[in-house]
Amino acid sequence: MTRVIGLISGTSVDGIDAALVDVVGSQTDLKIQLLAGQTFLYSPDLRSQILSVCGGAALSMAQLAALDDAIAQEFATAALTIQAKYDRAELIGSHGQTVYHRPALKGEMGYSLQLGRGALIAALTGITTVSNFRSADIAAGGQGAPLVPIVDAFLLAQPNLNLCIQNLGGIGNVTYLPSRENSPLKDKSVVSHWGDGILGWDTGPANSLLDLAVQHFSGGTKTCDEGGAGAALGTPCQALVEAWLQQEFFLEKPPKSTGRELFGVDYFNRCLVEASDYKLSPADVLATLTELTVASIVHSYQTFLPQMPDRVLLCGGGSHNLYLKSRLQAQLHSVQVLTTSEAGLNVDFKEAIAFAVLAHWRLQGIPGNLPQVTGASAPVLLGEINSCG
Numbered sequence: 128m129t130r131v132i133g134l135i136s137g138t139s140v141d142g143i144d145a146a147l148v149d150v151v152g153s154q155t156d157l158k159i160q161l162l163a164g165q166t167f168l169y170s171p172d173l174r175s176q177i178l179s180v181c182g183g184a185a186l187s188m189a190q191l192a193a194l195d196d197a198i199a200q201e202f203a204t205a206a207l208t209i210q211a212k213y214d215r216a217e218l219i220g221s222h223g224q225t226v227y228h229r230p231a232l233k234g235e236m237g238y239s240l241q242l243g244r245g246a247l248i249a250a251l252t253g254i255t256t257v258s259n260f261r262s263a264d265i266a267a268g269g270q271g272a273p274l275v276p277i278v279d280a281f282l283l284a285q286p287n288l289n290l291c292i293q294n295l296g297g298i299g300n301v302t303y304l305p306s307r308e309n310s311p312l313k314d315k316s317v318v319s320h321w322g323d324g325i326l327g328w329d330t331g332p333a334n335s336l337l338d339l340a341v342q343h344f345s346g347g348t349k350t351c352d353e354g355g356a357g358a359a360l361g362t363p364c365q366a367l368v369e370a371w372l373q374q375e376f377f378l379e380k381p382p383k384s385t386g387r388e389l390f391g392v393d394y395f396n397r398c399l400v401e402a403s404d405y406k407l408s409p410a411d412v413l414a415t416l417t418e419l420t421v422a423s424i425v426h427s428y429q430t431f432l433p434q435m436p437d438r439v440l441l442c443g444g445g446s447h448n449l450y451l452k453s454r455l456q457a458q459l460h461s462v463q464v465l466t467t468s469e470a471g472l473n474v475d476f477k478e479a480i481a482f483a484v485l486a487h488w489r490l491q492g493i494p495g496n497l498p499q500v501t502g503a504s505a506p507v508l509l510g511e512i513n514s515c516g
């Protein structure tokens with residue numbers, strides 16, 4: 128058994144999700160127990176600095192180094208706090224904070240930058256820290272994202288059901304897990320007939336545009352559409368959703384990944400201009416942006432999966448949005464929509480748990496990417512090991 132801390136701050140930049148987990152086994156025999164999960168909010172100053180950098184604000188090298196270290200310090204504090212009441216963790220897997228993601232395109236290598244350097248987290252916590260998880264996959268020609276699908280495979284696959292695990296963070300991503308019925312996965316590796324059937328990609332915006340809309344309409348007093356209550360008062364404009372779905376990203380075949388660089392402030396401002404042509408109320412805009420998330424997910428399943436899943440398990444903050452969930456259920460008809468919490472994996476800490484598992488695999492010398500998901504030329508070891516002394 129290895130006690131590991133997983134840390135991530137996602138594209139919503141809402142704070143650091145920390146998970147303290149006991150990890151047993153490695154892949155086919157992998158078991159995790161979540162001892163504690165906590166979200167540590169960024170200070171408002173740091174959050175607005177990160178958001179402005181994500182939005183393209185220029186930084187000097189000195190400012191970049193200071194931001195990298197400020198984020199690492201907050202990650203280290205989160206790690207020390209979450210394990211305070213427990214026996215010490217042996218390892219940290221820290222994803223860091225993505226501030227720039229340029230996916231691999233047409234033979235050109237991608238670039239992805241996560242701040243919060245692992246060496247400082249290791250020094251401040253005294254715990255070996257694996258960080259910089261995306262760069263080895265990118266160096267192998269991959270998108271560097273999504274990385275969670277292989278962890279989903281070992282924690283959530285079912286013997287008799289084809290599943291989609293749908294993350295609803297700032298950005299959405301899906302993992303498709305064919306049923307393991309005919310391939311009991313006897314070997315220690317995911318490289319098997321069953322493993323080849325696992326798929327995954329970023330589906331587009333989940334909450335990023337919706338959050339921007341709520342902030343815009345509330346004059347900055349609200350950050351998200353709590354429970355989907357705002358959108359539930361409106362009516363989606365299907366003509367706009369259809370038009371927005373023609374955007375290149377939605378039509379592109381996987382492997383594909385995206386971020387706030389595409390689905391950020393500029394995109395939202397264009398949506399707002401187009402919504403004004405239809406004289407939509409604020410509630411209608413929220414409903415229409417929610418419908419874009421729903422339609423982009425359903426359209427990508429219908430277009431890129433070998434068959435529709437039997438069940439969809441939602442995770443990420445958007446799984447608390449009841450209106451979004453009900454619209455997805457309506458559009459997916461007989462496909463059952465549940466959450467990963469209902470399958471035993473906490474919706475709010477699944478990504479943090481995944482980076483704890485990926486760090487554990489890194490120390491065991493087990494590759495963490497799925498080439499058919501990221502587009503990398505081969506399975507590679509993910510992450511740099513920063514030892515503490």
Ligand SMILES: Nc1ncnc2c1ncn2[C@@H]1O[C@H](COP(=O)(O)OP(=O)(O)OP(=O)(O)O)[C@@H](O)[C@H]1O
Pocket residue numbers: 136137138139140141294295296297298299334338350351352353354355442443444445447448449478
């Ligand atoms: N109670 C709630 N009701 C509605 N939406 C919610 C609720 N709680 C969280 N959210 C949404 O979930 C978002 C955060 O989700 P999450 O923390 O999974 O994203 P992230 O990890 O930052 O993003 P990503 O997975 O893209 O990296 C918030 O920005 C908000 O829009």
Ligand SMILES: CC(=O)N[C@H]1[C@@H]2OC[C@@H](O2)[C@@H](O)[C@@H]1O[C@H](C)C(=O)O
Pocket residue numbers: 137138225228239271272273274275276294296297298299300328329384385386478
């Ligand atoms: C560059 C980056 O940070 N991408 C995130 C983001 O958030 C959701 C989606 O876009 C996903 O592909 C990825 O994160 C998860 C943790 C992943 O790699 O699986």
